[in-house]
Amino acid sequence: RFGWTTMLFLLFACDQGYQLTKHTENPAGDGPQIQVTPKHLDFGSLNEGDQSTGSFEIKSVGAEGSTLHVSGIKLNDEGGSFTLLADEKKPEIPVGESVSVDVMFSPLGASNSATIDVSSDDPENPVVTVDLLGEGAVPELQIDPDPLDFGQTYLGCDQRNQVTLSNVGTGVLTITSIEEA
Secondary structure: OOOHHHHHHHHHHHHHOOOOOOOOOOOOOOOOOEEEEOOEEEEEEEEOOOOEEEEEEEEEOOOOOOEEEEEEEEEEOOOOOEEEOOOOOOOEEEOOOEEEEEEEEOOOOOEEEEEEEEEEOOOOOOEEEEEEEEEEEOOOEEEEOOOOOOOOOOOOOOOOOOOEEEEOOOOOOOOOOOOOO
16 A cells, blocks of 8 residues: 555656666675574573573575575683584575574573674674573572671670571572581
């Protein structure tokens, strides 16, 4: 459906000798175009020593007949909790096809994050980033009050005070012994 403004423009364009062209859905023209989904992988919370695998998809959505060339899949992880389970080969993906990339998470601390950069020959999006997030279920002991203050105590008198031990972490805390120092 055309509105009055569009119809007037079309009449004006035809009278002036302008050539009308059909709008295509591919803004990249005849070249390759990349689509990465999802762009965020959240592995949730895992206990130390456990692992979980997630994946994302690289899809070629360019013009008909084009092939997407992936030139690199790079993991950026300073903490070392994530592992890229991709082949070393650099895939060539025909339009409409996709490749799945697996990532493993094994927590080495409480909060873990990293990114994966997917490089390709898409002229408009040469690098697409996938964010990775995971939590390690790590116990954390909180002592209250800390330090424990007995105040002024006279020689030969007993002074009792109470301490509360709490787990403020995300993992199970096991207290194996309490000793006097």
